[in-house]
Amino acid sequence: MEERTAGTSPSGGSRTGRNLPAAIAVGVGLGALVIGSLYTIKELFLLVLVGAVGVGVAELSQAFATRGIKVPLVPVLAGLVAMQAGAYWGGPLWLLGAFAVFAFVLLIWRMFAGGTEGYVRDATASVFVLFYPAMLAAFAALLLMPPDGRDRVLIFIAVTVASDIGGYIAGVLFGKHKMTVISPKKTWEGFAGSVIACTAVGAWLVTWLLGGALWQGALIGALAAFLATVGDLIESVIKRDLGIKDLGTILPGHGGLMDRLDSLVTTLVPVWLLMTLFF
Structure with missing residues (x-):
């Protein structure tokens, strides 16, 4: 999620056109859905995950289509389901094999679907979508596998969301120095807010839920802050290359589901690695 500069319009939206009340309501609703499914039946959370990432895959495919790039939905979605199932019930090797x-x-x-012209372009884009976000999202299933998997997934989501919130608040209050032309609304002050928020949330939840050390949680949080920002920038590059503002409109105040998943999928693998090493 891009951080925003200060100021709101009389209608409740920010100067950048973002409807903040709608964004908050949607965020709360998504959080309730994720936590509700996560702490009832583990497999129910996987269904929610597959549904969300499936919509994100469709959004990416439609975005590529605006430039004449063809990404076939059926095999990518089938691969998404296979990788989630393989990761959850089989582990990393099954995930890699399914990919x-x-x-x-x-x-x-x-x-066989489109002939020779544009084959390399379309095939490359298709494998890219199979990897980002479909394969990366399957690491959530790996996080969920252990007996304390629910808590691991919650920590991962919480530190990534903290990056968005911390970056937004710090950017609004203090943001002056631009980070990069890729995403002009991102500032170094906002990034500092992300790091502080993620480090604090990571240290708190890891010690509380997993019984880990403060430094372990702080390291997970700091890494999440960096990678969540990288994820935002990657999606910004994709959108700029395709000449679009958002990858979808399904979530009021947010854009598309991929506009919410960008920082999550890039954070997953390193967070899974650290939690596997620590716990």
Whole structure:
């Protein structure tokens, strides 16, 4: 999520056009759905995850189509389901195997679906979508596998959301120095707010929920802050290259689901690695 500069309009939206009340309401609703599914039946959370990432895949495919790039939805969505199931019930090797199989399926699919012209372009984009976000999201299933998997997933989501909130608040209150032309609304002050918020939330939740050390939680949080920012920038580059503002409109005040998933999927793998090493 891009951080915003200060100021709101009389209608409740920010100067940048973001409807803040709607964004908050949608965020609370999504949080309730995630936590409710996570702490009832683990597999129910996986269904929510597959549904959300599936919409994100569709948004990316439609965005690529605006530039004439064809990404076949059916095999990518089938790969998404296979990778989530393989990761949750089989582990990392099954996840890797499912990715390799469906990457090959996509190459064959495109070969027979569209002829030779544009093959490399379309096949590359298809495998890219299979990786980002579909494969990366499957690491949430790996986080969920252990007996304390619910708490691990909650910590991962909480530190990533803290990055957005901390960055937004610090950017609004103190943001003056721009980070990069890729995303002009991002500031170094906002990034500092993200790091502080993520580090604090990570240290708190890791000690409380997993019984870990403060430094372990702080490290997970700080890494999440950096990678969440990188995820935002990656999506900004994609949107600028395609010439679009948002990847979708399904979430009022936020844009598309991929506009919410960008920082989450880039944070997942390193957070999973650290939690696996620590706990």
